[in-house]
Structure formats: C-alpha cells, structure tokens
Amino acid sequence: MATDTRIPVIILTGFLGSGKTTILAHVMELIDPARTEIIINEYGSVGLDQYLIQQVKEETQVLKGGCVCCQLRSDLVTVLQQVANRIDSGERIDRVIIETSGLADPAPIIFTIYTDPMLQNRFRIGGVITTVDATTTHSHLPPHPEWIKQITSADWVIITKKDIADQHDAAMLARQISSMNPSAAIYTAKNGHVNHEKEFLKDLLSLNSRGNLVWQKDLTSSTADHHDSKETTASLSLRFAGTVNWSAFSVWLSMLLHAHGEHILRIKGLLDVGSPGPIVLNGVQHIVHPPIHLSEWPDEDTVSHLVIIVRGIDPDRILDSLHIFGRFIGAALVKV
C-alpha cells in the first residue's frame, strides 16, 4: 500500500475560553516545535493567543477578525499554500495545527482542505481535538450551537479544568459527550495537562487519522455560514491609553459579570497596570481565571488591549458602562 505523504492537519477547536491555547502550549512542549506549523484563528480583531504560544514557538500565523470556517476561509487557503511552498523550498514541516476560534464549526475547515484543488493533494486531516470546559458547560442550557458541532466533529474530546470543576458535573458532561459522539476518545485535563498524556500524544501523532464518521458525513453540507445562533454575537476590541487602575477595573468587571454574565462569552486582554509587564486577563462567561502578571510585554505594543465577545446583548451597553467607570479606571478608552 502506498504511503500517504500529505501533511496532517490537526484541528484544535472548542468553545470560547475552553482551554485550546493552554492545551496547545503544553502539547508544543512535548513535540518538535520547529517541525510543527501553528495557525491560530481569533474571532476578535486583536489576537492575543499567540503571545501565550510564543514561549514554546516564536513564529505562529494568526488569522484574526472572524472564523476560518467562514469569513477567513480564503485566508486559511492562502496560509496553507504558503506552508506547501515552504516545504517545496526544503523546509521540514511534519504537521500543521490549526487552533480555531471558539465559535468555529470544524466541518467547513475539513471541507476546504479536502476539496480545494491544491490543498487536497498536499494536506490531509490528522484529526479534530475539541476542548470542553467542565466549569461552564452546565451554564449554557440550551447549549450553544457551535458547542454541539465542535463535539460531534471531534476525534478526541478533552474535558478541561477538571481541577476546578465540580466532579459530579464533569462526570455528567463526559456521559453527555459520549452519547453525542460515541466514536470520540475522551480525555480530561487538570491545570492544562491532559491525563494519559503519552497515550494521547501517540494517538494524535500516529500516521492515520482516527477518521470520525460524523464529520465525513457533514462534508457535503458545510459551505453555509455556520453562525446560526438565534442571538447576535459581537466582538468588542478595546485599547486603553495610559495605566489602568487594576482595583477599579476589577470592580467594574465583577459588576459587569454580575449583571450580564451569561451574555459575556469571553473576555481576554493584556493590561498595563503600571508594572514593567502587563496583567493577562482571562474571563470565560461568569468565571474570571486568576490573572497572570507577566514580567515584560510580549512585544513592542505596550498599550492595554481587551477583547470582549458577547452574545444576545448590545455591545454598546458595555462601552457605556466602561465610559461611566472610565474616570475610576484611569486610562482613556479607545475602541479599535
């Protein structure tokens, strides 16, 4: 039997804030980063995930301001074509990992790779990994449509944040996932580390994709825009000129989440609080993860930036509340 020499593309998906970047950073520590091409897709117009990956791999491709499964699909084709050209010029690339935005449907990405005349000869699907957050899942009933698509497309599901989740909820979630997608292998992660890590990596990097039947069936019907939630999703990208008063900002954030928590799907940002390095802020629905203080800024852009993704609420309401709080927060707000 002839060996398939096409480069495997692994799709890493999962709802907003479910832990994709965290898992990717750990996986990159365990595999050869130089031979792994990473493409990160961010829904917001400001990309932040690459800063976290930078510690394990300096060069990553970032596609921002939409999803690679619809608005940015042609950009994905261009980036993969460039990867193929680099391989033709002698560069050794063993695999591509695409971290999708949290609102992506993996099926159209698979469809693109298998139907684009150039890509189909150079790349194959190595599998779909879906991260599912054990701490927030029960809070979105009925579930977000993207969440269902991501789970049913998966070859591997990683239930994340088991270290801080209610264990009963996590066990119920595992049963729910198995009934939604019986062919997926289910792993869990604590503090961003996958359990049975060696087995997981061996499976992930094996030459053959696990070949999930659900996404193969979906390939024929995946060209339409997938954002079919009844409520509008919007992304706000903000910058603050000057130093942010962290205490006042935290009060504003707590009040915001208290009032509109279920509409705030994701908040992340780098904030200048007057120290040499920024604070990395990470909020997922009503939960704000412990902020991390970096010792220095990841690049020359040292202005605070914040991305807020909302569903079912007018983003101007958030802007209004920020303006009201502005004089306490200290820094001037600039909408990108």
Ligand SMILES: Nc1nc2c(ncn2[C@@H]2O[C@H](COP(=O)(O)OP(=O)(O)OP(=O)(O)O)[C@@H](O)[C@H]2O)c(=O)[nH]1
């Ligand atoms: N305690 C705990 N926190 C986690 C775990 N995995 C991720 N987190 C935290 O959850 C937050 C979001 O994680 P990310 O890896 O940025 O999630 P993401 O899916 O890449 O987010 P988006 O790209 O915005 O969709 C961060 O504050 C992480 O530190 C875990 O297993 N345990």
